[in-house]
Amino acid sequence: MKTKIKICGLRRKEDIVYVNAARPDYCGFILNVPQSRRNMDPEGLKGLLEELDPGIVPVGVFVNEDTNTILRIVRESGLKMIQLHGQEGEEMVRTIRETAGVPVIKAVSVKSREDVERAAGFPADYLLFDCGTGGTGRSFDWSCLEEAKQPYFLAGGIGIHNMKEAVERFHPFAVDLSSSVETDGVKDEKKIADAVHMLRSLT
């Protein structure tokens, strides 16, 4: 199967224009995470999603958010996928997956092979392997991925400099980019286009 691509951390109208032109498979919105410079208020989300090309799946990224708040935001905004990027436990992942009616991605911070092995027990539709807290622009030791048993999103410092190696060596379900497609802290149209173009040329 061809590796897909997600562009994460959109928050401006221009960002929607950029992804509509580049056409990644998924795009992500960091919601109610004030410690992130990519944070956006869910109030503004519906308006952005109305402008999004229907062929791009919008993913809501939450960090240790209350379950009912996640379910309400998904219901009201039209998000098509949920990414849990904090310390959410199995029970919460299961509840959200059963109730929200959209697929759930569970992010796991990888420091060792054991982190990847343990993640196999999560009742999520997809796992996402990342470095640290998310959106850091840093990679982890990819040799840990040799223990991965199910389809996963690969995140953490992915860009055009290392995407070829990531895809050809590990065949992730999707690569997930944020920092590498920004200039001066905002999304960059050309970097997004180049990243999506490179991914399509690889697979």
Ligand SMILES: O=C(O)c1ccccc1N[C@@H]1O[C@H](COP(=O)(O)O)[C@@H](O)[C@H]1O
């Ligand atoms: O991007 C953030 O600020 C962020 C904040 C909180 C949770 C997740 C966040 N981003 C996720 O990080 C990876 C991309 O990381 P990178 O910048 O390319 O290294 C992706 O999964 C985003 O959803």
